Structure formats: structure tokens, C-alpha cells
Amino acid sequence: xxxxxxxxxxxxxxxxxxxxxxxxKNCFNAFWVGGLICSIGQLILDVCKFxxxxxxxxxxxxxxxxxxxxxxLTGLNLFNxxxxxxxxxxxxxxxxxxxxxxxxxMEYKSEGYVMGVGSKMFTVAGPVLVxxxxxxxxxxxxxxxxxxxxxxxx
Amino acid sequence: xxxxxxxxxIMDYVWCFIVGGLICVIGQILIxxxxxxxxxxxxxxxxxxxILGGLGIYQYIVDFxxxxxxxxxxxxxxxxxxxxxxxxxxxxxxxxxxxxxxxxxGGIAAAVFFGYVASLISKPKMKKQ
Numbered sequence: 001x002x003x004x005x006x007x008x009x010x011x012x013x014x015x016x017x018x019x020x021x022x023x024x025k026n027c028f029n030a031f032w033v034g035g036l037i038c039s040i041g042q043l044i045l046d047v048c049k050f051x052x053x054x055x056x057x058x059x060x061x062x063x064x065x066x067x068x069x070x071x072x073l074t075g076l077n078l079f080n081x082x083x084x085x086x087x088x089x090x091x092x093x094x095x096x097x098x099x100x101x102x103x104x105x106m107e108y109k110s111e112g113y114v115m116g117v118g119s120k121m122f123t124v125a126g127p128v129l130v131x132x133x134x135x136x137x138x139x140x141x142x143x144x145x146x147x148x149x150x151x152x153x154x
Numbered sequence: 155x156x157x158x159x160x161x162x163x164i165m166d167y168v169w170c171f172i173v174g175g176l177i178c179v180i181g182q183i184l185i186x187x188x189x190x191x192x193x194x195x196x197x198x199x200x201x202x203x204x205i206l207g208g209l210g211i212y213q214y215i216v217d218f219x220x221x222x223x224x225x226x227x228x229x230x231x232x233x234x235x236x237x238x239x240x241x242x243x244x245x246x247x248x249x250x251x252x253x254x255x256x257x258x259x260g261g262i263a264a265a266v267f268f269g270y271v272a273s274l275i276s277k278p279k280m281k282k283q
Contacts, residue, residue, distance in 0.1 A: 023182075023183070023186045023187070026182050026186055027179045027182050027183065027186075030175070030178040030179050030181065030182035031175035031176070031178060031179050031182075032175060033178070034174050034175045034177065034178025034179070034226070035170075035171035035172065035174045035175030035178070035222070036171070037174065037225060038170050038171065038173075038174025038175070038219075038221050038222045038225040038226065039167050039170050039171050039174070039221070039222075041170075041174075041221035041224070041225035042166060042167060042170045042220050042221035042222065042225075043167075044221075045220065045221050046158075046161070046162055046166075047158070050158050050161060056257075059224055059233070060260035060261065061260075062221065062225070063224075063225075063230075063260060063261040063264065064260050064261065064264040066225065067261060067264045067265050067268055068264060068268045071265070071268035071269050071271070071272035072268070072272050072275075074272060074276070075272035075273060075275055075276035075277075076276070076277065077276075077277060086178075087181075087182050087185060088178045088179070088180075088181030088182035088184075088185055088192070088195065089175075089178045089182070091178075091181060091192045091195065091196070092177055092178045092180075092181040092195065092196075092199060092226045092227055092228075093174070093178065093225045093226050093227065094225055094226070094227060094229070094230060094261065096192070096196060096227065097196060097227055097230065097265060098265055098268065098269060100192075100193065100196060101265055101266075101269035101273075102269050102272045102273050102276070105269060105270070105273035106273050106276045109273065109276070113274070117270065117273045117274065118270070121266070121269050121270065121273065123193075124193040124196060125265065125269075127193065127196075127197050128196050128197055128200050128227070128230075129262070131197045131200060131201045132200040132201065132203075132204055132230060132231050132234050132254075132258075133234060133254055133255060135200075135201045135204035135205060135208075135231065135234070135235065136204050136208075136231070136234035136235045136237065136238040136253075136254030136255075137238060137250050137251055137254060138208075139204055139205070139207065139208030139235040139238050139239065139250075139254075140235075140238030140239060140241060140242045140249065140250025140251070140253060140254065141242075141247070141250050142208065143208065143238070143239045143242050143250075144242045144246065144247060144250060147242065147243075
């Protein structure tokens with residue numbers, strides 16, 4: 001490879017490399033890995049339903065299992081291999097939420113178990129919870145105001 | 155065990171796979187085509203899920219695709235919104251605050267607990283990636 005000297009050349013080099021970073025291939029991998037993770041979730045859901053849990057509890061159980069599995073896979077440095085291959089296919093499912101908790105926590109382990117692991121866990125999960133919970137409260141309040149109207153939801 | 159497998163509907167899995175996969179593809183396109191980081195994707199998707207859940211649209215996707223809609227992080231947002239609405243129906247204004255987290259409590263608690271434990275037992279990160 002030629003030595004890259006100026007920023008311009010470097011930018012050209014990057015442009016040449018990145019745009020045809022195979023988006024089709026990335027999407028394909030994201031599609032089947034994401035689909036597979038969801039199907040595993042569906043299988044756990046069906047097992048729970050078969051065992052006599054109701055839909056809501058079954059959903060919770062399958063989330064807990066998927067979260068648990070991906071947390072430990074991240075801890076064992078296996079999840080980032082899947083992530084590198086599947087991209088959004090492993091980030092967008094609930095497994096990515098769990099991964100986003102464990103991976104910063106691992107990095108800051110040296111800063112201690114309270115302010116290192118305990119606080120850095122929420123680097124990504126914190127914003128997710130802030131926005132998710134806030135949005136749900138707003139949805140609840142809007143529903144409270146309008147629930148006599150025709151916007152009967154869910 | 156056979157009884158269980160015969161109770162499965164193969165089409166549930168086909169749609170679950172397709173819809174779950176497509177939601178991930180949307181995320182992948184956003185990552186590849188824009189400068190949005192994966193952390194922002196998670197935030198965006200959870201908010202979107204809550205809004206679509208609130209509008210009642212996401213419920214159709216869930217009815218149709220099952221875990222294909224609930225396992226992606228949008229399903230987490232949907233679950234929060236659904237819980238908030240259920241809470242409002244049961245308790246009024248307080249329910250808007252308690253309902254969402256109550257519905258998602260299992261997931262949140264599992265993420266905190268397993269996340270912490272997994273971090274504790276994790277091997278230190280390899281230098282070479």
C-alpha cells in the first residue's frame with residue numbers, strides 16, 4: 001500500500017474504501033442475524049406459553065433470557081464478534097441493549113466496581129431508559145387527556 | 155415435546171424472522187448511510203417504538219409478527235408505552251408514571267443485574283481486535 005501523506009489523499013483513500021463498503025452485504029447479514037435472534041425470542045415465547053404462562057409474562061421471560069445470554073456473551077468477548085459481522089442485526093434487538101450495558105462497564109472495570117462498572121454501565125443504556133421512559137410517560141399523559149376521544153389505543 | 159412442536163405455527167416464525175430482520179435492516183441502513191452512532195440508533199428506536207405504541211400502530215405489527223416486533227428495541231419502547239396506557243386506565247395520572255416501568259421492569263432489572271454480573275466475570279479485553 002502506498003504511503004498516505006496528506007489529509008486530502010487520506011480522505012480520497014477513505015472515500016474510495018467506505019462508500020462501497022458493502023451496504024447490501026451488511027444489510028443482508030443484519031437481516032438474517034436480526035431475524036434469527038427474533039425467532040429465538042419467538043421460540044422462548046412459545047415454550048413459555050406452552051408451559052401455561054400468559055402472553056405478557058412470556059414476553060418478559062423471553063426478554064430476560066435474551067438479555068441474560070447476550071450479557072454473558074459480551075462478558076466472554078464473543079458478542080463483539082457477532083456484532084462485527086451482523087452490525088445492526090445484533091444491536092437493534094434487545095441483545096444490543098444488554099451489550100451496550102456490559103461493554104462500557106468492562107472497559108471501565110479498572111476504575112472500580114462502584115464508580116467504574118456501576119456507573120459506566122449506563123453510558124448507552126441511560127439515554128435509552130431516559131428517552132424510552134419519558135416517551136412512555138408522555139404517551140400516558142396524552143392518552144389520559146384524550147382517552148374519551150376516538151383515539152382509543154392498544 | 156412432540157406435542158409442543160406440533161403446536162408451533164411455522165408461519166409465525168416466517169413473519170417473525172422477516173419483520174425482525176427488516177427492523178434490523180432499517181437500523182443497518184441508518185448506520186451505513188448516516189453518521190448516527192449505534193447508541194443513537196438505540197435511543198431513536200426505543201422512542202419510535204414508544205410513539206408507535208402510543209398511536210396503536212405498533213400493536214398491529216406485534217399481532218402480526220410476534221417476537222419479530224417485540225424483541226427489537228422498538229418493542230421495548232412499545233412495551234413501555236403500552237404499560238403507561240394500561241396504567242392510566244387503572245390508576246389515572248399516577249399510572250402514566252408507574253405503568254411503563256412496571257411493564258418493562260423484568261427487562262430493565264435483568265439488564266441491570268445480568269449486566270453487572272457479566273461485567274464482573276468478564277475477561278479483560280484483548281489488545282488485538
